[in-house]
Amino acid sequence: MGHDVSLFPCDAYDPDVLDSVMEKAALAAGFPDVEGLTVLVKPNLLNASPPEKAVTTHPEFVAAAIRLLKRKGAARILVGDSPAWQRSTLAAATAGFLAAAKREGVAWADFKAGNPRTNLQGVAVQRFAMASVLDECDLVLNLPKLKTHRLMRYTGAVKNLFGLLPGTAKSGMHLRFPDKKRFGTMLVDLAGAVGPVFTIMDAIVAMEGEGPGSGTPRKLGLVLASKDVAALDWIAAGIIGYEAISIPYLAEALGRTGRNVASPGIAVGPLSPDSVRVDDFDLIPAFGDKATFMGKLPASARSLIGQISTSRPSFDPNHCAGCSGCVRICPAHALALSKNAAGKHQIRIDDSACILCYCCHEICPVRAISLRRILFRLPGRARKVDTSPMGSSGPAEKEG
Secondary structure, eight states, X not given: OOOSEEEEEOOSOOHHHHHHHHHHHHHHTTOOOOTTOEEEEEEOOOSSOOGGGOSSOOHHHHHHHHHHHHXXXXXXXXXXXXXXXXXXXXXXXXXXXXXXXXXXXOEEOOXXXXXXXXXXXXXXXXXXXXXXXXXXXXXXXXXXXXXXXXXTEEXXXXXXXXXXXXXXXXXXXXXXXXXXXXXXXXHHHHHHHSOSEEEEEEEEXXXXXXXXXXXXXXXXXXXXXXXXXXXXXXXXXXXXXXXXXXXXXXXXXXXXXXXXXXXXXXXXXXXXXXXXXXXXXXOOOOTTOTTSTGGGSOHHHHHHHHHHEEEEXXXXXXXXXXXXXXXXXXXXXXXXXXXXXXXXXXXXXXXXXXXXOOHHHHHOTTOOEEEXXXXXXXXXXXXXXXXXXXXXXXXXXXXX
């Protein structure tokens, strides 16, 4: 009997083990007939990070997916993704994707804007200029990494499809939809515009804490698969301890499939999600979650503090490598790079321009950016970086 979401144990990225588990997971979740088809393998390639950091889908996971498609008779296989600001080939080489693709005898696809793709049921957006390679493909094999996400709290199958927007088009969407609820609605619209998608999730080693790029690897030993991106994300988010219904874009995505989000009835197997649920995964709490200090305050106090404080990027010159990635990716052009009196790289931020998309935090390759809740920020003032060590409770940032 098939499952809406298949859930299998897999303890390592050993090719022989992966080949077996991936095929079982795919078939149990209704893997489509790909004989004679052209398939795009779409991993998570956030930035140029090596596999051990768990920022990207593991290259052996990508290689196993390619071998699965070959065994099932796919006529042509492409592998591709589009990082937000780095050259895709540079990022893919560092992540191990280029070597995996070459070893398996398939081509890497650079993403360029193609013909608009339409989702007439879209709420925020109905037309997307996605990667032109989609025009050549019959199916997208979606290979997300299970991670926390500082803006959206969780990232998986739905969010991974956002990478089908080439390059800086992603930053443009952040600028267009600075409110994270509307941004989530756009993500759901985009997922509906892609076309046929089948997802196999890399949850062998996930990321907890300050994801999607600055968190900590966390071994889960799981592989999930589904032809329903919303159902897969619902189950994966629950496994790491989220109440999926509390994450707006997950609830919206599942609701649009016609399921009742209060009782979705998603068939999962052969493992039960309860049997592998993690109680101590380092999650991104929502403002006012009951488990936080803020959540224990009266609603009136939470509302007031929420109006006068917010989490804003804090830049540490002691860690900054001066790559300028944060400056280039910022959709609001709120950042500038210079050097301070000590000759260290220094980022200045215009708070009146910052839209709190956290793109800078997401892509920083050296974890030089943290997010701190700041009270009573005066608008229109550029502030210098915090010179205290990362994660410390050192001196507050100064307005310049």
